[in-house]
Amino acid sequence: MPRRLISSGSPFEKIAGYSRAVVDGNFCFVAGTTGYDPVTKTLPEDVAEQTRNCFETIAIALKEGGFDMADIVRATYYVTNAQDFDAVFAVCGETLGDIRPAATKTIQGKTGNQPGRGDANRS
Numbered sequence: 352m353p354r355r356l357i358s359s360g361s362p363f364e365k366i367a368g369y370s371r372a373v374v375d376g377n378f379c380f381v382a383g384t385t386g387y388d389p390v391t392k393t394l395p396e397d398v399a400e401q402t403r404n405c406f407e408t409i410a411i412a413l414k415e416g417g418f419d420m421a422d423i424v425r426a427t428y429y430v431t432n433a434q435d436f437d438a439v440f441a442v443c444g445e446t447l448g449d450i451r452p453a454a455t456k457t458i459q460g461k462t463g464n465q466p467g468r469g470d471a472n473r474s
Contacts, residue, residue: 402442
């Protein structure tokens with residue numbers, strides 16, 4: 352199977368030089384997705400809805416490449432607000448709970464933790 356590029360139609364794909372997904376052989380690699388609604392191109396306020404939108408965008412790209420969500424073997428999640436972690440976690444579980452890919456979730460930017468108050472990354 353030849354290498355195939357999958358686009359979500361975002362103008363940023365051409366500007367920044369990336370594809371929503373790339374199919375190469377028996378593999379489909381999906382690029383980072385955001386919480387924008389894949390149809391309306393709007394960003395909901397609710398982080399759980401943003402997370403569902405991410406998974407919907409991924410499912411669309413996988414389907415176009417001939418794959419489905421059950422084919423996911425690895426996932427990386429970047430959460431930008433520590434207070435949103437549980438909501439994101441819950442949507443990941445409802446979406447991938449039976450698939451259970453190898454996964455890593457990280458909090459990017461400020462975590463809101465104060466020194467000495469549970470900050471596991473404190474030196």
